Every structure is written in structure tokens, then in C-alpha cells.
Amino acid sequence: MSSAASQTIEGPVNFGSGPQGEKVEAYTLASPGGVRLKLITLGATIAELYAPDRQGQLADVVFGFDDASGYLSDRNQHFGCTTGRVCNRIAKGMFTLDGKTYSLAINNAPNHLHGGVERNFGRVVWHAEKITGERGPSVKFTYTSPDGEEGYPGKLDVSVVYTLTAKNEVVIEYEARTDRATPVNLTNHSYFNLGGAGQPSALDHELTLAADQYTPVDATLIPTGKLASVTGTPLDFTKPVRVGERIEQLTATDTKGYDHNFVLRKRESQPTLAAKLRDPASGRTLTVLTTQPGIQFYTGNFLKGQVGKQGRMYAQRSGVCLETQHFPDSINQPTFPSIVLKPGDVYRQSCVYALSVE
Numbered sequence: 001m002s003s004a005a006s007q008t009i010e011g012p013v014n015f016g017s018g019p020q021g022e023k024v025e026a027y028t029l030a031s032p033g034g035v036r037l038k039l040i041t042l043g044a045t046i047a048e049l050y051a052p053d054r055q056g057q058l059a060d061v062v063f064g065f066d067d068a069s070g071y072l073s074d075r076n077q078h079f080g081c082t083t084g085r086v087c088n089r090i091a092k093g094m095f096t097l098d099g100k101t102y103s104l105a106i107n108n109a110p111n112h113l114h115g116g117v118e119r120n121f122g123r124v125v126w127h128a129e130k131i132t133g134e135r136g137p138s139v140k141f142t143y144t145s146p147d148g149e150e151g152y153p154g155k156l157d158v159s160v161v162y163t164l165t166a167k168n169e170v171v172i173e174y175e176a177r178t179d180r181a182t183p184v185n186l187t188n189h190s191y192f193n194l195g196g197a198g199q200p201s202a203l204d205h206e207l208t209l210a211a212d213q214y215t216p217v218d219a220t221l222i223p224t225g226k227l228a229s230v231t232g233t234p235l236d237f238t239k240p241v242r243v244g245e246r247i248e249q250l251t252a253t254d255t256k257g258y259d260h261n262f263v264l265r266k267r268e269s270q271p272t273l274a275a276k277l278r279d280p281a282s283g284r285t286l287t288v289l290t291t292q293p294g295i296q297f298y299t300g301n302f303l304k305g306q307v308g309k310q311g312r313m314y315a316q317r318s319g320v321c322l323e324t325q326h327f328p329d330s331i332n333q334p335t336f337p338s339i340v341l342k343p344g345d346v347y348r349q350s351c352v353y354a355l356s357v358e
Contacts, residue, residue, distance in 0.1 A: 006032040007166055009130055009137035015040050015047075016068030018125040019118070024068040025128060029137045029164040034058060035355055037164050042068050043081030043122035044141035044160045046190050048309070049170070051355045054283035059196035061284065063319050066309050072123070075306035078189040081122030082160050082174075084115045085145060085152050086339065087187040088261070088296060088328040091222045095331040097153065097340065098181055104151040111220055114189070116150030121158070122189070131161070135171070138163040147180065154180030156341075168355040176347035183331040184341045188351060191300060191319030192286060194279035198312025202300070202320050203244025208276040209237035209297065211262035215327050215336075219254050225333050227263055235260055240278070243299065243320065257301040257317065261294045261327050271352045275322050278358060289352040290324035293337050297322060324351045 012025035018041075026047065029037045034056065038048035049062045063079045065071050071079070093104040093112035104112040115121055126141040138161055145156040156178045163171040174186045193202045214235050215223040230236040234246035235258075243258070250257050264274050271289035275297070278285045288295070298321040303314050330336040341347045 006030065007136055009132070009139070011130075012128065015042070018042055018068060019072055019123060022125040024125060027128060027130065027139045029139070029162070031136065031164050031168055032166055033168040035164060035168045037162070037170055039139050039162055040068070040071075041126050041128050041141065042071050043124070044126045044143070045071065045082070045122070046080040046162075046170070046188065049190070051168070051194075051284055052357065054357055059282070060309065061192055061194050061197060063191040063197050063314055064309050070308065075308070077303065078114055078122055079308070080188070080190045082141070082186060083189045083323070084121040084158070084184065084186045085150065085156060086183050086185045086331070087114055087189070087323065087325055088185065089113050089222055091220075091329050091332050095183065097183070097331070100153075102151055102153060111222060119149050121145075121186075126160075133163070135163050136165040152182055154178040154182035156182060156184065158186070160186070170353040170355075172351045172353075174347065174349045176341060178341050179343055181340055181342045183339045184347050185326045185330065185339045186349065187296075187323040187325045189321060189323060190353075191314070191321055192277065193319045194277065194284040194286060195282050197309065197319065198314065199318060200315050201244070201318055203242070203247065203317055204280065205243045205320065206240045206278045206280060207237050207243050207297070208240045209262050209295065210265050210273045210275065211295070212238060212265065213263040215261045215263065215294075217254070221254060221259065222329050223261070223327060223333060223336075225335055230262075235262070240276075247299065255301070258297050258299040259301060261296050261325070263327075264290070264293055264295060267291060267293055271350050274324060277320065277322065283357045285356045285358050286322075287354040287356065288322050288324065289354065291349050292324040292326060292351070294327045295322055295324050296328075324349075
């Protein structure tokens with residue numbers, strides 16, 4: 001089979017029902033390098049990501065569920081979804097914009113987290129469209145968030161395009177437009193275990209981050225507004241470090257492990273290196289590139305052994321998140337890069353998850 005023939009897109013197929021009984025659909029993209037990516041319209045979510053190891057053996061390296069009902073259950077901790085309208089935390093669920101104060105759901109007391117409760121972007125059903133382009137097969141997801149949804153101002157038109165390239169790159173491109181000034185901060189919330197989702201731990205993975213600073217937080221995980229050096233701390237991943245090597249130094253802290261926003265080095269308009277995650281046992285390697293200024297590294301400290309795809313159990317610290325983003329609580333932090341989108345402007349950000357073997 002030729003490379004062109006093996007670079008395919010299948011679907012839609014039925015994946016269950018959404019929160020209002022809507023039909024949820026799944027699409028599967030395949031690359032000539034053996035990577036297979038399943039996307040679902042509920043949450044514009046990465047539901048499966050199969051990647052080969054050194055011997056060419058495939059494993060699904062992301063957390064998820066076998067149908068839509070799992071994603072709507074309390075077992076789901078934002079697995080693989082597009083997170084918004086504002087990912088991460090907003091202090092006390094409040095912000096002021098253009099002289100008006102807005103109140104949001106407090107769903108991570110005492111703060112607002114990942115866009116709210118019932119209508120955050122991970123819990124709505126998006127429209128999907130298949131696209132065949134030069135880089136590879138794509139699915140474009142679109143959603144219109146009405147003015148006032150989850151307390152946010154303005155009607156927001158959002159698109160997320162996933163492309164699987166012949167080089168085994170999952171390219172994620174975000175766009176948004178609004179009719180009223182509103183905060184926007186979008187990310188993908190995949191949990192990775194490069195040994196295969198359901199393996200008991202991800203602590204033997206090796207991580208490198210292109211970050212010399214991080215944003216310290218208070219006891220409720222809200223940034224203090226300052227930037228601090230990673231040098232001499234357990235947060236120094238400027239060279240490859242085993243994820244579990246220093247994590248116990250953080251277990252008794254407010255983050256319960258790694259749950260930190262790192263300040264990436266100089267950003268460009270094209271995606272540049274943010275992180276590299278490697279599983280020494282399988283050789284699978286994930287390189288993360290982004291246009292965003294930050295990346296949240298989270299070690300699944302609150303995973304609770306819930307059962308996911310094919311009966312696999314997701315134990316505490318068995319998966320890690322590498323969420324490219326603007327900094328947490330940026331809407332309340334004037335020294336941080338702004339997340340305010342204004343009418344006439346276009347929000348554009350991108351993230352690349354590049355899979356390889358070493």
C-alpha cells in the first residue's frame with residue numbers, strides 16, 4: 001500500500017449520545033507511519049492515539065472511554081478534550097472586563113476551572129467536517145458559544161482543526177472570533193502514558209521542558225503574579241529528568257505533585273519546542289511544540305483508579321498532561337500575556353504532538 005493510500009480518514013461512526021441526547025460521532029485518521037488518531041465530536045476530543053514502539057507494536061497512549069457515556073460520567077477528568085472557554089483556573093470565579101464584573105461557576109473551590117460545569121467546551125457536541133489537505137487528513141470541529149454561556153460575555157465562534165501528518169504529527173489549530181470582548185484560553189487536555197494507557201505509572205517517563213521559569217501559586221493554585229526560576233527546584237526539567245525522580249518533594253505541597261504552569265522560552269508565530277516526553281521502556285517519544293507562552297505539566301495526582309477504555313484502570317500518576325496554554329488566571333493578572341479577545345480580532349494558537357521512537 002502506498003503512503004498516500006495509507007493516509008486515510010474514516011467516519012463518521014456513532015459514538016453514543018451527548019448531554020441533550022445529541023448524536024456523538026467519531027472519526028479515525030491514519031498515517032503511513034502507523035499512528036492512528038480517533039476524534040469525537042463530544043468535546044472535540046482526542047479519544048484514541050495509537051503509536052508504534054521500537055518493535056513496531058502499537059499501543060493507545062491516551063486516556064479515554066469506549067463511548068460518550070463515559071465522557072459524561074464522573075470518571076472523566078477532562079480526558080482528551082478541548083478545554084475552554086478558558087482553560088485552567090480563574091481566581092474565585094470572577095473577573096472584570098470593560099468595567100463590568102462577571103461571576104463564573106466555582107467548580108474547583110474556591111476557583112473556577114476549565115470553563116465551567118455543564119457547558120464547558122469538553123461537554124458540548126461540536127459540528128465536524130472532514131478535510132483532505134496536502135499535510136494529511138484533518139477534521140475541523142466548530143462550535144458557537146452563545147453570549148452568557150457559563151457566565152462568559154459575548155458570542156464566541158470557535159474552530160479546532162486536527163491534522164495527522166505523514167510524519168506522525170498531530171497538529172491542533174485553534175481559531176476564535178467574538179462579537180464582544182471576552183477571555184479565551186484554549187488547550188487540549190490529553191493524559192499520556194507512552195507505555196500504553198492503563199499502565200500503572202508514568203513516573204519512569206523522562207521529561208524535558210523548554211522553560212527556565214514557572215508561575216508560583218498560592219494555596220488554591222492561583223498564580224501570585226510573579227515568575228520564578230526553576231533552577232535548584234524540583235521543577236527544573238531543562239535537561240531530561242525522570243518524572244518521578246523528585247516528585248515526592250511536592251507530594252505534601254498544595255499541588256500534590258506536579259501541577260505547574262511553566263513559562264516557555266521565546267515564542268514564535270510558528271510552533272516551537274515546548275516539551276519532550278520519552279518512555280525509555282518502549283522508546284515512544286512525544287515532542288510538543290506550540291505558539292502559546294505556557295505549558296501546564298500535570299502528573300494525574302487526582303486520578304482515582306477509574307475504569308476507562310477496554311476495562312483499563314487509570315491509577316493515580318499513571319498519566320501526564322502537557323497542556324499548552326496562556327498562564328492560569330491571566331484575566332486577573334495584568335502582568336501576564338493577555339487572553340482578552342476583542343471584536344474584529346482573531347484568536348489563533350496551535351499545538352503539535354509529534355510522535356517518534358528513540
